[in-house]
Amino acid sequence: MRKLKLVLGALALTLLLSAQAVPAQAEDVLVSAAASLTNALTAVKVSFEATHPGVTIVTNYAASGALLKQMESGAPVDVFASADQKTMDQAAAKGLIAPGTRRDFVRNSVVLVVPADSKLNLNSAKDLALPSVARISLGNPDIVPAGRYTKEFLEANGLWSELTKKYILGNNVRQVLDYVTRGEVDAAFVFATDAIKAGNKVRVLQAADGKTPALYPVAIIASSKKPGAKAFVDYLQSDEAQRILSTFGFKKP
Numbered sequence: 001m002r003k004l005k006l007v008l009g010a011l012a013l014t015l016l017l018s019a020q021a022v023p024a025q026a027e028d029v030l031v032s033a034a035a036s037l038t039n040a041l042t043a044v045k046v047s048f049e050a051t052h053p054g055v056t057i058v059t060n061y062a063a064s065g066a067l068l069k070q071m072e073s074g075a076p077v078d079v080f081a082s083a084d085q086k087t088m089d090q091a092a093a094k095g096l097i098a099p100g101t102r103r104d105f106v107r108n109s110v111v112l113v114v115p116a117d118s119k120l121n122l123n124s125a126k127d128l129a130l131p132s133v134a135r136i137s138l139g140n141p142d143i144v145p146a147g148r149y150t151k152e153f154l155e156a157n158g159l160w161s162e163l164t165k166k167y168i169l170g171n172n173v174r175q176v177l178d179y180v181t182r183g184e185v186d187a188a189f190v191f192a193t194d195a196i197k198a199g200n201k202v203r204v205l206q207a208a209d210g211k212t213p214a215l216y217p218v219a220i221i222a223s224s225k226k227p228g229a230k231a232f233v234d235y236l237q238s239d240e241a242q243r244i245l246s247t248f249g250f251k252k253p
Contacts, residue, residue: 007040014078023033026054030076032067034216035147036108036173036191040248041081047244048235049206055228062143063172071096071221078224079232081216083108083173083191084145088217097219104253106245107184108214109192115183115204117143124206125154128163128187137179140169140225145214148177150189177202193249215253 033041038061045057056216060067060077064087070079072094076106082088091097112125120132139147147169154160168185170176172193181190181201188202191214195204218236220229234243242252 002169020127026056027228028056028058028230029109029226030058030060031079031081031232032070032075032077033061033081033157034064034067034081035060035174036193037059037081037216038174039197040193040245040250043244044236044241044246046242048232052228052231055231057228057232062157063139063144065145066171069143077221078226078229079103079218081218081219081236082145083214085159085212085215085217086147086148087145087218088219091219098135098221098222098224099235101220101230102217103219103233103237104215106216106242106250107253108216108250110146110153110189110208110210110214111192112187112189112205113180113195113198114187114205114209115180116201116203117183118186118203120186122187122205125157125159125208128159128166133186134165134166135168135185135187136163137168137170137176137185139173139176139189140171144170144172146173146189147212148189149212149214150208153189153208156210160212161186166190196249216250 048057064082064084068091080091088235090224108230114122138150141151142145151160173190176188177190177194177198179185189208218233220233
């Protein structure tokens, strides 16, 4: 009998220690974020999880417009981070985000780049009209914020219509970046953070910002009931998260 009590006591102690080792609010927080955030937010995720035991951030990266369509179709999401205000405005209008949770957390800019080994004598956007330029890549303005910013810039400079036949539209800004780093296009418009990621594979010709600033908003999805969602959105505002984001070229809003 005494041996049985010792065994039961040991078992009870093991169960108690196991229960203490597993956080009471262990949960997966699903974050849908703009493709341009891929590397930066992945780094932030690692830092966040290290300081929030039991909360796992599960990321889904794509063009902001494509992510909005996914959410409209019922895709499970807890946090949405867009590369523009327009897409977040649409999400709000459709009742997809929780009121009062929307915040701007980083700022970006658009740049015109060419392959590093380009033999074309290009110096600025006006040179894109030259006959030697056959293919220009940019994000599809219908779903890609970087594409909308680019269109605004080209329209302001009287180039949008003139260059139409040269456009190679990408489904997200990372696809556009791939086109130019592989030398499949003569020039491309990408975010400055993407140009930094490409390193010596591209050469930046000029800034290509329109009148609309590239401010990135983040918000909690209305249907989410997870405490970890708010914790992650709050963390994006922290000094440590902002420091990490800055190492990838993002600026404070």
